[in-house]
Amino acid sequence: MRSIMPQITLIEKACREQRPVERPYRETKHCLAVACGEGMLLYHTMTGEILLLTQKEYTESMTNPVLREELIRHWFLVPTDHDEKKHADQVRQLALLLDHPKKSINHFMVFTTMDCNARCFYCYEMGRPRTVMSRQTALDAGDFIARQCEGEEVTLHWFGGEPLFNASAIDTIIAELTRRNIPYRSHMTSNGYLFDDELVLHAVRDWHLRFVQITLDGTEQVYNKAKAYIYREGNPYQRVMRNTGLLLDAGVHINIRLNMNGENVEDVTQLIEELGQRFRGRKGLSIYMALLTQFTNSSVHAFEDDAIALERMGVLTDRIRELGFARTERVEVGVRRNNCMADNDRSVAILPDGRLGKCEHESEEKLIGSIYEEKLDEKEIALWKEFLRCDDCKDCTAYPVCTFLKRCEWNAGGCSVIQRRKQMIFLKERVLKTYEDWKNERMARRMDKEGQTYEID
Numbered sequence: 460m461r462s463i464m465p466q467i468t469l470i471e472k473a474c475r476e477q478r479p480v481e482r483p484y485r486e487t488k489h490c491l492a493v494a495c496g497e498g499m500l501l502y503h504t505m506t507g508e509i510l511l512l513t514q515k516e517y518t519e520s521m522t523n524p525v526l527r528e529e530l531i532r533h534w535f536l537v538p539t540d541h542d543e544k545k546h547a548d549q550v551r552q553l554a555l556l557l558d559h560p561k562k563s564i565n566h567f568m569v570f571t572t573m574d575c576n577a578r579c580f581y582c583y584e585m586g587r588p589r590t591v592m593s594r595q596t597a598l599d600a601g602d603f604i605a606r607q608c609e610g611e612e613v614t615l616h617w618f619g620g621e622p623l624f625n626a627s628a629i630d631t632i633i634a635e636l637t638r639r640n641i642p643y644r645s646h647m648t649s650n651g652y653l654f655d656d657e658l659v660l661h662a663v664r665d666w667h668l669r670f671v672q673i674t675l676d677g678t679e680q681v682y683n684k685a686k687a688y689i690y691r692e693g694n695p696y697q698r699v700m701r702n703t704g705l706l707l708d709a710g711v712h713i714n715i716r717l718n719m720n721g722e723n724v725e726d727v728t729q730l731i732e733e734l735g736q737r738f739r740g741r742k743g744l745s746i747y748m749a750l751l752t753q754f755t756n757s758s759v760h761a762f763e764d765d766a767i768a769l770e771r772m773g774v775l776t777d778r779i780r781e782l783g784f785a786r787t788e789r790v791e792v793g794v795r796r797n798n799c800m801a802d803n804d805r806s807v808a809i810l811p812d813g814r815l816g817k818c819e820h821e822s823e824e825k826l827i828g829s830i831y832e833e834k835l836d837e838k839e840i841a842l843w844k845e846f847l848r849c850d851d852c853k854d855c856t857a858y859p860v861c862t863f864l865k866r867c868e869w870n871a872g873g874c875s876v877i878q879r880r881k882q883m884i885f886l887k888e889r890v891l892k893t894y895e896d897w898k899n900e901r902m903a904r905r906m907d908k909e910g911q912t913y914e915i916d
């Protein structure tokens with residue numbers, strides 16, 4: 460048995476080692492077992508530890524006394540009457556008390572415009588006013604960012620609509636921050652259509668663009684139909700593919716979101732292979748699957764059975780990993796404080812008219828103030844921090860790391876089977892990523908040893 464990821468330091472301080480005593484034990488509910496080439500990976504969602512057991516060790520884990528004792532010490536086995544949910548809550552609260560995060564706001568999601576050059580059928584902004592950020596609001600937003608960040612580096616996430624549809628607002632805010640010597644870097648959610656050689660150069664050099672998320676709905680014909688761009692000429696799919704290449708060449712990380720539903724699943728499967736052929740071996744590209752769900756009942760659009768949709772999503776996610784495009788996150792190495800920007804005190808969304816929000820999907824309601832007000836709506840901010848909880852939480856493997864928000868529109872119908880299964884697929888991916896990195900580091904150390912350097916393993 461080997462520990463390939465230690466416990467999260469603050470959690471370790473909060474829960475300490477469990478001393479084995481003479482009493483019956485059972486497996487913890489907070490363990491995700493993932494098969495790998497060398498046996499079985501056991502990920503403890505409360506402590507953050509990952510153990511690697513050979514297949515033989517895994518089979519003997521309850522009967523081999525030495526192994527059993529180790530698993531008890533590391534909380535993988537717990538007393539049969541142990542209240543794990545309560546324990547996970549206590550450990551988390553204590554760990555958070557030991558943590559002292561900074562308070563200044565350093566992440567700003569800026570909606571440069573609500574207008575867009577595409578007309579996706581599933582767009583949640585459909586029917587909302589297409590407000591555009593004026594030059595004056597951009598100047599005031601720059602001033603607000605400079606006041607809030609307290610001199611720290613800021614991340615500006617350009618959002619919309621299509622943020623490049625109002626690139627001058629980006630230029631204005633960047634100029635304001637540069638004038639005040641505020642360090643910054645940019646991320647963007649864009650359909651990627653409007654980039655060209657010149658804009659890529661400008662974005663990297665002047666906006667410090669480091670990351671772009673682009674959504675694809677299928678191969679050429681399916682994509683062009685789904686996006687329904689306002690332009691009559693040209694081939695949007697080929698254009699976005701070209702721009703993805705230009706951005707990668709310029710060192711920008713591209714995260715492709717593949718929207719999947721019952722109608723395009725076969726095509727998305729083909730698209731993954733196409734992306735593999737086009738970009739295989741290129742650094743800085745990641746791909747992830749997203750299920751297009753109905754806003755009304757959270758079921759997957761045009762799939763008869765959600766379980767089938769989830770299974771397909773799992774298979775395609777595995778294929779993406781095989782191609783080397785899996786999202787690069789390992790399991791958490793710190794206590795997970797937030798779900799997303801909505802419950803993060805260091806994040807805020809600036810709307811085109813200067814109003815402030817917490818969630819990228821809420822541009823009209825549940826707002827928390829504006830760039831022109833000193834005080835923010837604390838009551839509203841607190842409501843964004845409420846976690847979603849339900850009866851199933853007590854038996855859920857993901858409970859210690861589950862930060863689903865009650866207010867998030869994806870959870871409007873409570874914790875759905877889809878949400879739960881998706882969470883498990885992503886956790887599994889993160890465990891495997893952590894394992895892959897551990898293996899590569901181990902290999903590098905071996906090679907160092909052969910080169911007469913040093914050996915840690």
Ligand code: SF4
Nearest residue numbers: 851852855858861874
């Ligand atoms: S995924 Fe659902 S059941 Fe599991 S902990 Fe989160 S809210 Fe509870």
Ligand code: SF4
Nearest residue numbers: 799801818819820867
């Ligand atoms: S609350 Fe939900 S929709 Fe809003 S930013 Fe968070 S995850 Fe996204």
